[in-house]
Each structure stands twice: as structure tokens, then as C-alpha cells.
Amino acid sequence: MSDTFSYDAIVIGGGHNGLTNAAYLAKAGKKVLVLEQRHLVGGAAITEELRPGFQFTTFSYALSLLRPEIIQELDLVRYGFMPLLMRSHFAPMENGDYFLLGPDTGLNRQEIARHSKADVDGMERFEHDTARVRQFLRPLFDSIPPNLFSDDPADAEKMAWLLKHLGTGDKKVIHDTVRLLTGSIADFCDDYLESDIIKATICSAACVGIKLGPMSPGSGMNWLYLSMGEHDGLGGAWSFHKGGNGGFTQVLARAATAYGAEIRLNSHVDHLITDKGEVKGVALQDGTEFRAPIVVSSLDPRRTFLEIADPRELPADLVETIQRFRFQGVSSKVNFALDGLPEYPALSGRTDQYLGFINMAPTVEYMERAYDAAKYGWYSERPYMDACIQSLMDPDMAPPGKHVMSCYVMYTPYELKDSTWQAERENMADRVQATIQSFFPNFNDLVLQREIVTPDIIEAKTGLSEGNIYAGEFFPHQMYFFRPAPGYSDYRTPIRGYYQCGSGTHPGGCVIGAPGRLASFEVLRDGR
Amino acid sequence: MMRTTPFHPRLAEFSQSQMWGNWSGYLSAVRYDLSSKYEYFGVRNAAGFFDTSPLHKYWIRGRDAELLCSFVFARDVRTLKPGRAQYTIWCDDAGFVMEDGVLFRFSADEFMLTAAEPNFGFLKKLSSRYDVEIVDATEDYASLALQGPRSRDILEVLTPDISGLRYFGFTETKIANTPVIISRTGFSGDLGYEVMMPAADALRVLDEILEAGHPHGIRPYGDEALGMTRIEAGLPLIGVEFNSSRYAWTAEDRFTPDELGLGWLLKGIEDDSRPFIGRDAILRERTDGSSRWRTVGITVAWSDFYELFDSRGHLAVPDEIPVAWESMLYGANDERIGYATSFMYSPVLQRHIGIARVKPMYAEPGTDIYLEQTVNHEYINVRATVTTLPFYNPERKTA
Ligand SMILES: Cc1cc2nc3c(=O)[nH]c(=O)nc-3n(C[C@H](O)[C@H](O)[C@H](O)COP(=O)(O)OP(=O)(O)OC[C@H]3O[C@@H](n4cnc5c(N)ncnc54)[C@H](O)[C@@H]3O)c2cc1C
Numbered sequence: 018m019s020d021t022f023s024y025d026a027i028v029i030g031g032g033h034n035g036l037t038n039a040a041y042l043a044k045a046g047k048k049v050l051v052l053e054q055r056h057l058v059g060g061a062a063i064t065e066e067l068r069p070g071f072q073f074t075t076f077s078y079a080l081s082l083l084r085p086e087i088i089q090e091l092d093l094v095r096y097g098f099m100p101l102l103m104r105s106h107f108a109p110m111e112n113g114d115y116f117l118l119g120p121d122t123g124l125n126r127q128e129i130a131r132h133s134k135a136d137v138d139g140m141e142r143f144e145h146d147t148a149r150v151r152q153f154l155r156p157l158f159d160s161i162p163p164n165l166f167s168d169d170p171a172d173a174e175k176m177a178w179l180l181k182h183l184g185t186g187d188k189k190v191i192h193d194t195v196r197l198l199t200g201s202i203a204d205f206c207d208d209y210l211e212s213d214i215i216k217a218t219i220c221s222a223a224c225v226g227i228k229l230g231p232m233s234p235g236s237g238m239n240w241l242y243l244s245m246g247e248h249d250g251l252g253g254a255w256s257f258h259k260g261g262n263g264g265f266t267q268v269l270a271r272a273a274t275a276y277g278a279e280i281r282l283n284s285h286v287d288h289l290i291t292d293k294g295e296v297k298g299v300a301l302q303d304g305t306e307f308r309a310p311i312v313v314s315s316l317d318p319r320r321t322f323l324e325i326a327d328p329r330e331l332p333a334d335l336v337e338t339i340q341r342f343r344f345q346g347v348s349s350k351v352n353f354a355l356d357g358l359p360e361y362p363a364l365s366g367r368t369d370q371y372l373g374f375i376n377m378a379p380t381v382e383y384m385e386r387a388y389d390a391a392k393y394g395w396y397s398e399r400p401y402m403d404a405c406i407q408s409l410m411d412p413d414m415a416p417p418g419k420h421v422m423s424c425y426v427m428y429t430p431y432e433l434k435d436s437t438w439q440a441e442r443e444n445m446a447d448r449v450q451a452t453i454q455s456f457f458p459n460f461n462d463l464v465l466q467r468e469i470v471t472p473d474i475i476e477a478k479t480g481l482s483e484g485n486i487y488a489g490e491f492f493p494h495q496m497y498f499f500r501p502a503p504g505y506s507d508y509r510t511p512i513r514g515y516y517q518c519g520s521g522t523h524p525g526g527c528v529i530g531a532p533g534r535l536a537s538f539e540v541l542r543d544g545r
Numbered sequence: 546m547m548r549t550t551p552f553h554p555r556l557a558e559f560s561q562s563q564m565w566g567n568w569s570g571y572l573s574a575v576r577y578d579l580s581s582k583y584e585y586f587g588v589r590n591a592a593g594f595f596d597t598s599p600l601h602k603y604w605i606r607g608r609d610a611e612l613l614c615s616f617v618f619a620r621d622v623r624t625l626k627p628g629r630a631q632y633t634i635w636c637d638d639a640g641f642v643m644e645d646g647v648l649f650r651f652s653a654d655e656f657m658l659t660a661a662e663p664n665f666g667f668l669k670k671l672s673s674r675y676d677v678e679i680v681d682a683t684e685d686y687a688s689l690a691l692q693g694p695r696s697r698d699i700l701e702v703l704t705p706d707i708s709g710l711r712y713f714g715f716t717e718t719k720i721a722n723t724p725v726i727i728s729r730t731g732f733s734g735d736l737g738y739e740v741m742m743p744a745a746d747a748l749r750v751l752d753e754i755l756e757a758g759h760p761h762g763i764r765p766y767g768d769e770a771l772g773m774t775r776i777e778a779g780l781p782l783i784g785v786e787f788n789s790s791r792y793a794w795t796a797e798d799r800f801t802p803d804e805l806g807l808g809w810l811l812k813g814i815e816d817d818s819r820p821f822i823g824r825d826a827i828l829r830e831r832t833d834g835s836s837r838w839r840t841v842g843i844t845v846a847w848s849d850f851y852e853l854f855d856s857r858g859h860l861a862v863p864d865e866i867p868v869a870w871e872s873m874l875y876g877a878n879d880e881r882i883g884y885a886t887s888f889m890y891s892p893v894l895q896r897h898i899g900i901a902r903v904k905p906m907y908a909e910p911g912t913d914i915y916l917e918q919t920v921n922h923e924y925i926n927v928r929a930t931v932t933t934l935p936f937y938n939p940e941r942k943t944a
Pocket residue numbers: 029030031032033034035052053054055058059060061062075076077078079080081082284285286287315316348349350425475478479480481484485486487488518519520521525526527528529
């Protein structure tokens with residue numbers, strides 16, 4: 018084996034978590050190799066020019082949860098980090114009216130009052146209470162969960178801290194936390210708000226990525242998770258990264274490379290090489306082998322434990338837990354190249370409503386019905402969509418005067434009853450387009466091209482099992498201590514030197530970087 | 546009645562906030578958008594334009610123009626070639642900075658100075674013994690700064706002459722058939738240009754720029770976004786980092802070029818014999834090592850800022866609008882070591898940054914210092930780190 022094939026650490030997968038992990042390890046002085054199966058890095062955060070001048074955000078499209086520490090510790094601005102903060106949040110309604118929030122709180126009060134006077138202060142109470150919940154949970158979110166099941170004194174110390182933190186919390190804040198973590202977002206909204214469009218706007222943010230409706234218990238937790246972003250120092254603020262989320266992963270790749278990591282593309286890792294319960298390296302599908310005493314997998318738990326590692330080398334209870342770990346992806350994308358901007362009749366001539374999310378989820382019931390289909394293995398008749406026209410904020414995304422519209426679609430279950438995505442793809446996209454057209458009457462005329470990304474395609478291109486965007490469903494029993502399995506929430510595995518750093522580990526999915534960063538600390542702490 | 550600049554009719558149409566400040570008696574936008582953050586991103590990501598018309602503009606012309614300039618301004622103009630501009634300062638006899646401005650050289654004997662504060666009387670008085678003419682051209686010209694990564698693309702549509710323009714170069718060309726002066730200068734720390742044009746034709750030129758800029762996402766920006774970009778660029782602002790020493794009441798309100806971090810303007814003064822106002826005092830300061838201050842950048846880690854509030858039961862809410870007051874700085878033993886003159890939350894760095902004056906022994910990058918903040922009605926210090934300036938310095942600025 019020649020020297021060039023031997024490293025201090027190998028990171029499997031060049032998604033944003035793999036790149037983050039590699040950058041931290043390289044910055045700490047390790048000789049790091051990132052192995053990425055595709056011809057480009059980024060995983061679920063890529064931007065592709067599918068038509069000359071038109072940049073498509075194939076999968077993920079917006080940024081919020083990225084931990085601010087990463088921007089600072091990896092000095093990302095030097096490598097081109099440029100988040101463009103969203104300015105508005107727009108929800109068209111079926112009666113032609115709309116709900117539009119902007120950057121001015123005074124004007125927002127007036128917009129809320131247009132729909133319900135009681136909701137003006139109702140919304141302020143909602144925001145205050147949920148901000149307190151976020152503040153209460155943040156220390157848990159940003160630290161490595163204690164191993165409940167170990168007898169290591171360090172874990173006992175962390176447990177003691179956790180119990181103390183829970184014990185000193187404010188009564189109301191703790192109760193609100195539990196209400197959100199265990200209840201439905203629709204119930205939670207009912208406690209504060211009257212207007213259906215305002216509730217629907219909140220509910221839609223709660224259902225992204227999970228196979229739950231707004232009325233399902235558990236949707237509250239997803240809402241909370243997705244609002245944990247401290248982007249720009251503001252709870253729940255979202256941005257478009259310059260050049261799309263692929264622009265962001267290019268920044269990470271530049272940073273990782275600058276710190277000395279080597280990125281090898283077109284390198285599909287087939288399996289781990291181990292010896293007596295200890296990792297020795299990895300082998301690619303083409304047989305090439307790379308040696309390292311540390312291997313970090315950024316793939317989801319199913320691949321990390323059941324495909325890359327040999328399950329026969331793992332404890333049976335762990336294998337069983339991972340086998341029943343739920344993925345059940347329900348997300349699709351239909352991305353458009355547009356000849357101009359959609360026109361919303363009630364805001365004719367205006368475009369400032371498109372400088373952020375365009376939420377097509379006009380009522381809570383609309384969302385719940387969209388979800389119903391998924392329960393029975395089918396896709397929504399009228400889907401819920403979260404669209405955005407990034408080119409309006411970032412001129413690099415489309416030629417002058419033209420636009421790209423990313424359109425995130427729910428619910429489209431991975432497994433269809435008596436059919437396949439191969440057969441249903443165009444039909445699903447037609448429903449998406451027809452629904453958009455029902456809100457924006459000039460839409461069909463603008464479409465130059467569309468890209469359809471269904472759960473099977475997400476799985477095939479990124480490796481995210483069943484197309485689950487978070488690398489594992491957000492259920493309470495798959496979070497925190499239990500992500501991905503009880504006893505393995507600290508990024509280690511039973512194989513010495515083999516670690517996990519993907520979205521299937523704490524705190525979870527999204528373009529957040531926390532798994533990659535926290536895992537690097539554990540790797541470095543072990544000092545291999 | 547407040548006056549308005551030649552661009553005002555168009556600017557007023559852009560203004561959603563209708564928030565105007567006062568710049569030398571002219572209405573000057575605080576911001577156009579409902580939040581200045583979006584104007585900031587306009588500059589960093591596409592192109593923004595800022596109305597600089599109230600800037601004072603003086604022609605300095607005549608056989609002795611170079612002689613006068615090389616005596617008045619601390620930075621050597623003798624090497625400044627026609628078609629080039631330079632950022633400069635002028636000092637008093639004690640070596641304290643009076644003001645700063647940008648000096649354009651049109652030919653061997655023709656210069657233009659742009660400055661934030663009025664200086665006509667000052668220049669006129671000094672020029673009496675020289676063969677020069679000082680002309681106040683402030684109202685003859687309207688001017689705007691077009692800044693951001695797309696600024697070149699926009700101007701190239703209107704005039705090919707700017708294509709090869711280097712950083713701090715300028716050219717006389719035409720937009721909309723109107724003679725304009727375009728310089729590759731600005732206050733944003735980004736790729737950017739400034740355009741000067743006859744006041745009477747200002748709207749016509751602006752409309753051409755707007756049309757060319759529309760597909761590139763051009764938008765106006767106001768004073769708040771200007772402040773954000775210039776702090777990230779590490780550029781001092783008169784009225785904030787310093788005031789003219791001429792009007793100072795105390796020694797604490799006067800600063801030397803070295804103390805303001807502007808010593809780099811004085812390259813070569815040790816070796817040449819050019820007389821200029823303040824020269825002897827500045828040289829003495831340098832031999833004696835008597836500078837009282839160094840100008841540095843400071844940053845506060847977001848986690849430290851968050852913790853400062855969180856540990857007292859509060860939620861940290863950052864504000865990207867530069868604070869309008871000085872914040873005190875302390876050393877590890879609670880000793881006073883200086884103060885931040887500018888402080889803000891940077892939307893791109895996603896942490897607080899500031900321009901600060903510290904005693905020289907604390908100026909080493911990486912030094913831990915402590916910044917006073919008000920939390921829960923108490924003064925509490927938060928850890929900050931000394932850094933170099935600028936905070937944001939994309940290659941395209943000078944490339
Ligand atoms: C359609 C969609 C929309 C989304 N929208 C958003 C959004 O707007 N905002 C947000 O924050 N989050 C969003 N997400 C979620 C977010 O994108 C993901 O959670 C996150 O990008 C996952 O990052 P990761 O690094 O953990 O894994 P991935 O990005 O999945 O990276 C894994 C990498 O490993 C590579 N790989 C897989 N198998 C192998 C192998 N055997 N050998 C070598 N390499 C391999 C893959 O090619 C990939 O590059 C979205 C996800 C999807 C799918």
C-alpha cells in the first residue's frame with residue numbers, strides 16, 4: 018500500500034456535514050480525505066445549472082439552522098459565505114386574498130389585523146412564548162447528548178447538568194416546551210390565534226419533511242426544530258445563500274481544502290475495512306483502498322451501520338434498532354426555470370412579496386388533507402408547497418429578466434400504493450403546476466423548464482434512505498438520546514475509530530453543520 | 546425648508562420608509578427599505594447606489610497646484626498620476642488629523658478634492674501665497690456611489706471606458722450623452738465606483754444607470770447600510786472615529802494619523818524632505834514612540850454575546866445598525882484600555898464587530914479584551930478579541 022493512500026482520517030460523504038467535519042479535523046492538524054460518490058460535493062445541498070444561466074437548487078434551497086459558531090470557527094466569510102436574508106413571507110389564499118409579512122413589525126401588525134384584530138397581540142404572545150422555549154432548549158441543541166446508558170463519570174456529570182437545567186426551568190416555559198414537543202402545531206396555534214391563514218402559515222412550517230399533518234401530535238416538535246435557527250442572531254430567520262445552498266457547500270469545500278483536507282470525487286465507498294473491532298480504512302466500489310485509523314461516516318444510520326459497516330460486527334440490539342429506524346420520506350421538489358415573474362392579482366405589479374418563502378398552504382385543513390393522501394400511500398391532490406424565487410434576490414441565479422423558482426412539495430410518500438414514482442412523476446408535477454397556476458394565473462405561460470425530484474430520486478442521488486430529507490424521521494424516539502439509537506448519540510459506534518457525523522445524528526437534519534462539528538470534537542477527544 | 550439633491554425626485558419614489566436625515570442641509574436617506582439590512586445585502590450581493598451629492602467638491606487649479614497639495618495634504622501627491630485619485634488626510638501643526646477626503650488628479654496642474662466637511666475657507670487662505678485658484682464646485686455636480694459586485698457590469702453597459710479602470714483610477718467619459726467622471730472608489734470595501742455629473746443632468750444619468758442596473762438587482766441604500774459596509778471595510782468616518790482637531794476642546798479629542806490607523810498614508814516621509822503641515826510633529830511622534838493609541842478591529846463571538854444575555858435570563862437580540870455611542874474597553878484586570886468608536890452586528894460575519902482605539906500594548910491581534918455592554922440594567926463586560934482591519938475584504942475590490 019503506497020503512502021498516498023494513507024490518512025489520519027477519512028470522511029465518507031461530501032455533503033455539508035462531511036465537509037464541516039473534515040474542515041474541523043483538518044484545521045486541528047489531521048490529514049483528512051473526503052470520499053464523495055458523486056461528481057460534485059454538497060449532497061442534499063447542491064446547485065446545478067440545468068439550463069444555461071439558470072441555477073437550480075435541486076434539493077435544499079434555504080438556510081437557517083447553520084450554527085453561527087461554524088461561520089466563525091471556520092472563518093467562512095473568507096471563503097465566500099454570503100447569506101441573503103429573506104425579506105418577506107407570503108401566503109396566497111384561495112379567495113384571492115393573501116397574508117404577507119415583511120421586515121417592519123409595525124406594518125406586520127397591520128397586516129395581521131386585516132385578518133384578525135385579536136391575533137395582533139396573539140401573535141406577539143405566540144412569539145414570546147416560543148422564543149422562551151427555544152432559549153430553554155438551546156443548550157441541549159448545541160451540546161452532545163449524554164449517554165443515558167453508560168457508566169462513564171463524564172456522562173453522569175452531563176446527566177446531572179441536564180437534570181439541573183430541567184429542574185431550574187420556569188414552570189410555564191417547561192410546560193410550553195412539553196406542549197410543543199408532544200402536541201400538534203394546530204392545537205398549539207389554537208391557543209393563541211384565530212385567523213386560519215395565520216395559523217396555516219405557522220402550520221406549514223411545522224410539516225416540512227415529516228410524514229405528519231399539522232393536526233398530528235409531533236408536528237409541534239418539528240416546528241420547534243425548524244425555528245431553532247439563529248441565523249443572523251434572530252430566532253427562526255431564513256436566508257438564501259448566494260449561489261443557492263450549493264453555493265454554501267462550495268464555500269465549505271473551499272474552507273476544508275484550505276485547511277488541508279483532500280476531497281476525492283467519484284469515489285463510492287463500498288465498505289469499511291476493520292480488524293479486531295477496530296477500523297483500518299475503507300474500500301471503494303472499484304476496489305481502491307484507503308487506510309486511516311479514523312473513519313467518519315456522514316451517511317444516514319441505515320447506510321452507516323447496515324451497508325458501510327458489516328452488521329455482523331455490531332451488537333444485535335443496535336442492528337435491530339437501526340433496522341426499524343424510520344425514514345418514510347414524503348418530500349419532492351419541482352424546480353422551474355421561468356421566463357418572468359408570476360403575477361398575483363391582488364398585488365398586481367408588485368414583486369416584493371417574493372423576497373422570501375411563498376407558502377402555498379392556504380388553510381390548516383388544506384394541509385391536513387394534503388397529508389391524508391400520504392397515509393394511504395398516495396400523493397396530495399392539491400399539494401402543500403413552499404416556493405421561492407431566489408433569482409429575485411441573487412442575480413447570479415438566472416439570466417437578466419429570467420428567474421428560477423424552487424418549489425418544495427409535500428406530501429409525496431416514498432412508497433406508492435400499487436404504483437411507482439417512475440409512473441407517477443409527471444402526473445405529480447402536473448398537479449404541482451396546476452396548483453401554482455390556481456394562485457398565479459400567468460404561471461403556465463412562464464415555465465421554460467421543470468425539474469422533478471421525487472423521493473426515489475433524492476435517495477438515488479444523495480443516498481438519503483427513502484428520500485427522508487433529515488436522514489431519519491423526526492420522532493421523539495429518534496431524537497436527542499435516541500438519535501440514531503440509544504447509547505450511540507455521541508457520534509461513536511461499537512467499532513473503534515468509526516464515527517458518525519450525518520444528519521441522522523444529534524441534533525438532526527437541515528443545513529445546520531452541528532452533527533459535523535460536534536462529531537469532530539468527539540473524534541479529536543479520543544485522540545486516535 | 547430642507548434642500549434636496551438633484552436625484553431627490555427619483556429617490557423619493559424609492560423610499561418606502563420615508564426616513565430622511567440631514568446632510569449639510571440636504572435630505573439624505575437613512576434607509577429606503579423598511580429595514581436597512583436588505584440594502585446592505587444589495588451592496589454585498591448585487592449593486593447599491595448611495596447619493597453623495599452633498600459632498601464638498603473643490604477644484605484646485607494652477608501652476609502651483611501640486612505644490613499646494615503636497616504641502617496641505619499629509620499623503621504625498623507628487624507621485625499621483627493624472628487619472629488617479631487618492632484617499633488623503635490633512636493635519637494641523639501639532640500632527641493631529643483635521644480631516645480626510647479624496648483627491649483626484651486631472652492633469653499636472655488640476656486637482657479636485659472631495660470632503661465631507663466644508664474646507665473652502667481653509668484652502669483659500671492657504672492658497673494665497675501660491676499661484677492657484679480654488680473653486681467651490683459642490684453645487685455644480687451631483688454624485689453617487691455605485692457599489693457592489695455588479696457595479697462594473699452595470700457601468701460597462703453604459704460606457705466601455707470603465708472596463709480597464711483600476712482601483713482608485715478615474716476617467717472622464719459620457720453617460721446618456723452627458724459628460725461624467727467615473728472613479729473606482731467608494732466607502733463600502735467592495736468593488737465599486739463613484740460617478741460625478743453636472744447637477745442639471747443628474748436625473749437623466751441616474752435613470753440610465755437604473756435601467757442598466759435593473760437586471761442586476763440595483764437598489765438605493767441609505768446612511769445605515771453605508772455605516773454597516775464601511776465598518777466591515779474598516780474605514781474611519783469623520784464625526785464617528787474622529788473630529789477635526791481644529792475644533793477639539795481637549796487633547797483626548799485629537800488624534801494623530803498613526804493613532805487613527807492611517808499611518809500607511811505617510812509612506813516615505815522619514816526619507817524625503819517634503820514639507821507638509823504636521824510633518825515635524827508626526828516624525829517626532831514616531832521617533833519618540835509617543836502614540837497614545839492604536840486603531841484595531843474587535844470581534845465578539847456570537848456564543849459569548851448570546852451567553853452574556855442568556856446567563857442573565859435575557860435573549861440576545863443583535864442589531865446590525867451601528868450603535869451611535871462609544872463602548873468602553875477593559876483589560877483582564879479591569880483596567881481601562883480604550884473604547885470602541887463603532888460597533889455593530891455584521892450580517893455576513895454573524896457576530897459583532899467594531900472599530901476601536903486601544904492603548905498600544907493591547908493592539909496585538911488575538912488579544913482578549915472586554916467590552917462593556919448594558920444587560921438587565923447593569924454594565925457587564927463581554928469578552929472581545931482584537932483583530933486586524935478590514936473585516937470584509939473581497940478580492941474583487943481591487944482585482
Ligand atoms: C428536497 C430537499 C429539500 C431540503 N430543503 C432544505 C432546506 O431548504 N433547508 C435546510 O436547511 N435543509 C433542507 N433539507 C435538508 C438538508 O438538505 C439535509 O438534511 C442536509 O443537507 C443533509 O446533509 P448531510 O451532510 O448530513 O447529508 P447529505 O447532504 O445527504 O450528504 C451525504 C453525502 O454522501 C454521499 N454519499 C452517499 N453514499 C456514499 C457512499 N457510499 N460513498 C461516498 N459518498 C456517499 C452523497 O452523495 C452526499 O454527498 C432538504 C433536503 C432535501 C432532500
